[in-house]
Amino acid sequence: MKFSKKSEYGLRALLELCETYGGRVLQRHEIAERQNIPVEFLEQILLALKRAGLLASRRGVRGGYALIKSPEEITLGQVIRILDGPLAPISCVSKTAYQKCADCPYAAKPSCPLQQAMGEVRDAIANILDHYTLSRFAHSK
Amino acid sequence: MKFSKKSEYGLRALLELCETYGGRVLQRHEIAERQNIPVEFLEQILLALKRAGLLASRRGVRGGYALIKSPEEITLGQVIRILDGPLAPISCVSKTAYQKCADCPYAAKPSCPLQQAMGEVRDAIANILDHYTLSRFAHSK
DNA sequence: CGAAATCTTGAGCAACTCACTAGACAAAAT
């Protein structure tokens, strides 16, 4: 029931990018050094965030990465879903990636006790993370 | 950010055991069949729950497993921690298994933004699961 | 007592995921 390093590194990297938002770009090695993250691994994370539309990048000599959206528009939930997949603790209660349980005897029935409990958990997690913006995140530093 | 099959199977097995609480014992194959769980795998789960003091067992011809505590006294949080380990999404916010982050630059500082956000998540999860009893769980079936 | 039924223990294993590494390639600046 843990978040991966990917999410953790991703959030820490965004923390740095929030600071220079609207200003200069940051290069991967700058982020990596300040946040103590293996640079090639960080790269994959930054690229994923770029593909998801959160970051822009420029190659070449004065290249680097920059936030493309304002920190108020980005939530921790978004970031974690990009890097770690759905938040739901079991897939039959996921709203973004629902999947019917294959082996659960309650799958066919009208209600499943597990689903009810896990649904509450999912909602609680999503409620926090989908309302926690990067601006608040970065500001609490 | 998922719970394992172990927790899922464990909870489903306890669902069955709640039904016969105070009455007869259940054998692993009965539970396995009804809940559609591989019997040898289930066994490991039942033994873990036994070692944790939730179940009693008897060997031999009329043997089987039975709940040793009342369903009101057992919470989903307890069960999941037994089978899956701590609930916290990152170990630096775990109350039952705290561990200082090795590489985080905020580890030394007075406050860490990640810790604050993840702490809220941890509390929300624990709040639900540590108050959700097996009796409520089984009753919602 | 002895056989059958059941739990107990420990080991093993294939597939997968995680965290990271490496290397070739593309584009931008000088």
Place this chain on the structure above:
DNA sequence: ATTTTGTCTAGTGAGTTGCTCAAGATTTCG
């Protein structure tokens, strides 16, 4: 043209997950 950056794809070692197997211990019943 060369250097500096990002881009992409693939690989890899360690660990975890989900499960299987086999040998043993204990209880009941005939």
